[in-house]
Each structure stands twice: as structure tokens, then as C-alpha cells.
Amino acid sequence: MKTNLLLKTYIAFSVLYLIIIFLNFEEFDWYMKPLLLPILLLAVYFSDSFTTKKILLTALFFSWIGDIILLFTDKGELYFIFGLVAFLLSHVVYIVLFSKQKNTRINDNKLVFGLGIVAILAYFTIMITTLFPKLGPLKIPVLVYAVVITTMLFFAFRGSLKWAIPANQYILIGAIVFVSSDSILAFNKFYAPIAHASFFIMTTYCMAQYLIVAGILKLNTKQIESYNNLGVTPLRKEANL
16 A cells, blocks of 8 residues: 555656756756655565565665766766766666566567567667767766666566566566666767756656566566465465475
8 A cells, every 4th residue: 555655656746846847947856856766765665575675675776876966967077977876786786686587478489589689789889889979088987887778678678578467568668768768868968968858867767767666566566466376475485496
């Protein structure tokens, strides 16, 4: 009950925040942005226990730290680097999170898998070749970050072929939208200014975090329910294995 209420609160608060950003009242960013992810953190904290719960909380925590650090980017490039590191760690933890989800379906469609890999590699190639000449001394940090978010997207895509429906779709779409948010931020900062960039970055970011959290919770709630129907708790089942 608490989790569902907090997820709805996050949606409502995000919509209010995005309206304010769209209307260019960006001075409210200082007060509202740091409150976004704590709502999701609480939603996960109050959810039923599952084996990767702490990993999800860790990913959200690093994202929250990144949110706060990026509020100070106008004070120096160093804050952008530290924010990049925080989100880099968040994406690494998301990779670990996705790799540890239980597979409940078998999908041997090599064509779909192959097309997905081509699309992910195409995204990575286009991003790097477009931005690299503009990055200056940030070439290596941005390259590392691009590799990590592309890997995160790959794990979400691979998992979506084997995870339960519709949780798999939530997580995959969330990963895609997360990558879109980072891409908009990168293009706006290094390539060319984008109109209403803050609005588009935060819209995709808020959507991404919600979809990933909702997807992981749905995925693990379904597993918990299936265990309960068998009269076995997830932790007891893990022990029996």
C-alpha cells in the first residue's frame, strides 16, 4: 500500500516539477529536484523484500547524489565531472541489478537479438563519432560513460527477452529513455544548444527512473507471489537451491 502510494506521489510530484521547469521557473529546481528520487527510494524501501532490493536502492542513491551535484554545474566544470561519476556508478549498479534478475521465459529468437545488438551498437557509434570532436579534455570520461550506459542498455535488452511480461517492457523502455536523457544532456552541452533542454532531460529522466523501479518491483512481486502460491518464501527457496 505504501509503495503504491509513494509511486503515485512520485508521478504527481514529477508532473508538477516538469511544469515548473517548462515555464522556466528554474529557481525552484534547487528545492524540488533533490526531492524526486527520495520518493522512489522510499517506495522501494517499503516494498516487499526481494533478493536485489538493496542493489536497486544503491542505484537510486547514486542517481540522487548525481542529481544534487549537477545543481552546482554553473559553479565549475568539476561539478559536472563529479556528477558524471555519480551517474556512472548508478549505471554500473543498474547493470549488476539487471544481470541478477531471474529469467522466467525462453526466447531463442536470434533475429530479434541480432537486430537489438545492431541498434545498440549503432547508437553508440553515432553518439561517439558526433560528439568526440567537441569533447576536448573530456574525451576519455565521456567515452567511458558512453560505454557504461550502452552496456546498461544491452543488459536491459537481453533481460527483456527472458524476464516476465510486462515487467520486462517497463525495464527496457526505462533503460532506453534513460539513455535518451543522457544523450540529450550530452548533445546540449557539447554539440549545440537544444530548446527547452532542461525540460526534455528531466522528463526522460523522471520517466526512466520510474519505469525501471516499477519494472523491477513488478518482476520481483510476481516471483514472490509465485513462491507464495507454492508455499515457499523466496529466501527459503534460495536456501534450498
